[in-house]
Amino acid sequence: MTTAVLRTEVDKLRSLASTWWFLGITAAVSLALSGFGVRETAEGQEPGIADVLTGPAFAQLLIMVFAARSATMEFRTGTIWASRLAVPSWYRLLTGKAAVVAGLAALAGAVLMAGGLAVAALAEPTARLTPDSGLDWRQLLTVPVAFAITAVIGLAVGLLLKSGGATVAVVLVWSLVAEPALGAAGEWLLRVDIGAWLPFIALSDFQGQPGGTPFPGGPYAAGLYVTALAVGLLTAAIRLQERREP
Amino acid sequence: MTKATIEVSGLVKTYAKKRVVDGLSFTVNPGTVTGFLGPNGAGKSTTLRMLLGLTRPDAGTALIGGRGYHEHPEPLRVVGALMDARWTHPKRSAGAHLTWLARSNRIPVQRVDEVLAQVGLTDVAGKRVGGFSLGMAQRLGLAGALLGDPGVLVLDEPANGLDPEGIAWMRGLLRALAAEGRTVFVSSHLLAEMAQLADDVVMIGRGKLITQGSVTDLTSLSSTEEVLVRAEEPERLRDLVVEHGATVVEAPERAEALLVSGMSSEDIGRAAARAGLVLFELAPRRRTVEDAYLKLTADSVEYRGSVQQPMEGSRV
Structure with missing residues (x-):
């Protein structure tokens, strides 16, 4: 039954033209930004891997929106109830959906990371694109992982809010506005420096993105922490769905 | 299967x-x-x-x-x-x-x-x-x-x-x-x-x-047979069937017709003939599922609308 649930979720995504459009546009934007990233490096600096990854960093946000939409669309169209009749367990249904969405996100991350490097090599042949440090390797190899984590977060928020518009607003405003603001002003507002503990800031440290706040325990602990948060949010969303009456 | x-x-x-x-x-x-x-x-x-x-x-x-x-x-x-x-x-x-x-x-x-x-x-x-x-x-x-x-x-x-x-x-x-x-x-x-x-x-x-x-059981539940009757003198017919112990109401769907319960169509016909009453229509009404449903659920209806009176001056 588990394999059947996973195949079903793959079928659902594959059978919609919007899936392919969305992924296509995300890929185009990401690859273009990777190319521009190495072409438009600040004067005096050598273009490198971090510049290539501006593309996937933006794509990560789009994939989070895509994941949220994969949940909200089912509730909006009523398809979720047909799914529920076919798989009469919220736990199996929604973890299957999360697994497929996370898997697709990870695959997209790997493709965009590799594709970004290829585009960058064409756009700026002098760029330093070969990883030659632990940080370089971490920056590249955490891209698929980070995509999967943010996809699960987006899906979980979508399950909690059920509204596409509200979900997109919440995840984007949180990641782009609220977290940076809390990170900068948290100690002043709350008397506690919570910056490193905010999920997207912690994820940024895990990915080795420059200019971030170091996580206590190091970047790999940050990765484990954000993974646990994503799983916890998904679990809470599933539990709440089980308790809600349709 | x-x-x-x-x-x-x-x-x-x-x-x-x-x-x-x-x-x-x-x-x-x-x-x-x-x-x-x-x-x-x-x-x-x-x-x-x-x-x-x-x-x-x-x-x-x-x-x-x-x-x-x-x-x-x-x-x-x-x-x-x-x-x-x-x-x-x-x-x-x-x-x-x-x-x-x-x-x-x-x-x-x-x-x-x-x-x-x-x-x-x-x-x-x-x-x-x-x-x-x-x-x-x-x-x-x-x-x-x-x-x-x-x-x-x-x-x-x-x-x-x-x-x-x-x-x-x-x-x-x-x-x-x-x-x-x-x-x-x-x-x-x-x-x-x-x-x-x-x-x-x-x-x-x-x-x-x-x-x-x-x-079949539903449509025969609880009711006595009803007969639709239309007579030349409806008031005389009403008095006649009441005398025989039957109940009579106006038929909701037919003007000047009566619905008689408690007498068979044969009994109504014979009684009318003996009294010299002319009948235009004498039809036993088969209880439908809708009749049984409306009768049985009469006390259970949650949302009941009202019949709108036509506005003054409007065509009916």
Whole structure:
């Protein structure tokens, strides 16, 4: 039954033209930004891997929106109830959906990371694109992982809010506005420096993105922490769905 | 296809302190078409949702083949349900919709073409569901219910949106499925259709069982025969039948006609002849399912409208 649930979720995504459009546009934007990233490096600096990854960093946000939409669309169209009749367990249904969405996100991350490097090599042949440090390797190899984590977060928020518009607003405003603001002003507002503990800031440290706040325990602990948060949010969303009456 | 019985026992569901299903118990047997009737707000949809595991009951059980819906590992192979034909993504094709449903329960994908042919949608298998009419969407919903070749069918208003030919087709299909030994449980407001379609009826009101039995039993329940009479002198006729101990009311659907209860048409005819009364019409009225339904659910109607008086100056 588990394999059947996973195949079903793959079928659902594959059978919609919007899936392919969305992924296509995300890929185009990401690859273009990777190319521009190495072409438009600040004067005096050598273009490198971090510049290539501006593309996937933006794509990560789009994939989070895509994941949220994969949940909200089912509730909006009523398809979720047909799914529920076919798989009469919220736990199996929604973890299957999360697994497929996370898997697709990870695959997209790997493709965009590799594709970004290829585009960058064409756009700026002098760029330093070969990883030659632990940080370089971490920056590249955490891209698929980070995509999967943010996809699960987006899906979980979508399950909690059920509204596409509200979900997109919440995840984007949180990641782009609220977290940076809390990170900068948290100690002043709350008397506690919570910056490193905010999920997207912690994820940024895990990915080795420059200019971030170091996580206590190091970047790999940050990765484990954000993974646990994503799983916890998904679990809470599933539990709440089980308790809600349709 | 595995035969199974539907058994509902002591089912209770409360929403915001209101009991919408109140100790409901009934059984639906294989090889029959059973109608599920009741006024708006009687608890029919809530009962069906509890039967299909979409809503959790506060008490009682709703079993299909001796198990709760969620206990069947591949429920679409046991129960085919049509609750809402719009539970589809409008941008997905009919074939794609049925394909993912089939895969979810490891039903062979060849069944998709078979059920589409069965409901007459083969030509639009590749068409997006958003472009379907209501009748086509209903047919697709029925195709989804038939996908797993289930022994039990639970259908909520399956004829909704179908034209008369479609309704006749649906009736034939459901009767054939019941004849194969399947359990067919249909909720409907089309009482005349139910009279032709159903073998048995479960009637509920305000969350409680009013009656369960065959359609024949239902239409003969509690009433004495009524006779529609139209006479040259209606007042004399009224006095005559009252003298004989019968009751008489004005027929709601016929001006100047009377409905007599407690006397057979033969007795009315003889009494009128002896009194020299001229009768224009003397017709025993066969009680219909609608009559029985309205009589039995009279106390259970939640939402009752009023008859609007025409506005002054408007044409009637």
